[in-house]
Amino acid sequence: MEDKEKDLTEETTKQEAAQPENTTQPETDSAAETCEETAAPETEEAAAERKEETAAEGKKESPRSEKKKKKDKWQEQIEELNDKLLRNRAEFDNYRKRTEKEKQQMYEIGAGNVIEKILPTIDNFERGLAAIPEDEALKSFKDGIDMIYRQFMETLDALGVKPIEAAGQPFDPELHNAVMHVEDESLGENVVAEEFQKGYTYHDKVLRHSMVKVAN
Numbered sequence: 001m002e003d004k005e006k007d008l009t010e011e012t013t014k015q016e017a018a019q020p021e022n023t024t025q026p027e028t029d030s031a032a033e034t035c036e037e038t039a040a041p042e043t044e045e046a047a048a049e050r051k052e053e054t055a056a057e058g059k060k061e062s063p064r065s066e067k068k069k070k071k072d073k074w075q076e077q078i079e080e081l082n083d084k085l086l087r088n089r090a091e092f093d094n095y096r097k098r099t100e101k102e103k104q105q106m107y108e109i110g111a112g113n114v115i116e117k118i119l120p121t122i123d124n125f126e127r128g129l130a131a132i133p134e135d136e137a138l139k140s141f142k143d144g145i146d147m148i149y150r151q152f153m154e155t156l157d158a159l160g161v162k163p164i165e166a167a168g169q170p171f172d173p174e175l176h177n178a179v180m181h182v183e184d185e186s187l188g189e190n191v192v193a194e195e196f197q198k199g200y201t202y203h204d205k206v207l208r209h210s211m212v213k214v215a216n
Contacts (some may be wrong), residue, residue, distance in 0.1 A: 112202045115161055119208055121202060122156075125149045126198075164199035166192045166210040175199060177209040187215040 129149060132142045164175050171178060171190045182193050192212045199210030 019158065030107065108203055108205070111159065112207055113203065115156065115159070115200075116207050117200055118156075122149075122152065132155060160203045161207070162201050164206075164210045166195040166199065166212050168192065171212070171214045175201075175206065175210060176212045176214075178214045179211055180213040182213055182215050184215040189216060191215050 057122070125145070129142065129146055132138055132145070166176060167178075169192050170188075171192055176192060176199070179196065184193055187193055191214070192210075193215045194213040195210055196213065197208075197211035200207045
């Protein structure tokens with residue numbers, strides 16, 4: 001009996017001695033697992049913080065980059081619009097000058113055509129004055145006709161109509177129309193000896209050539 005109690009006591013003692021060892025191991029394993037679980041969230045949190053820092057830095061740089069891109073784009077648009085404005089101004093200036101020149105040319109052509117049709121009337125005035133005899137009774141009449149003729153010529157002169165000088169001048173095919181040649185030793189070669197019909201210019205443009213006789 002005593003031997004059984006002794007064996008039971010020893011077995012109980014062994015179990016009690018073995019119990020702390022079995023309890024300690026699970027606690028150690030649990031602590032390790034706890035450490036691992038604690039360490040894992042810390043690593044993810046650190047990674048998240050790094051991502052946030054990187055994103056923050058990217059956000060800091062992004063507005064500057066976008067602002068620079070916008071500024072460059074606006075500058076390009078400004079330069080493009082400025083270039084278009086300068087081109088349009090140049091084209092408009094050229095158009096204005098061209099239209100003014102065309103307008104002036106059209107006016108001169110129209111006025112020249114009208115004046116050219118008036119020239120025969122001037123010829124008749126001159127012929128009429130030359131045909132009036134030198135008579136005291138007709139002197140007042142001749143003076144009146146001469147006054148009208150001079151007024152007419154002054155009006156044409158104000159408009160830019162000028163008579164072409166012919167008699168005694170060197171022959172110029174741009175101004176004179178030679179209808180006759182004559183041998184005259186008193187005149188130089190190719191000099192206008194006589195004018196049959198007076199020529200006129202309008203703003204340095206020939207309306208009618210002088211009809212002349214030229215000495216050889």
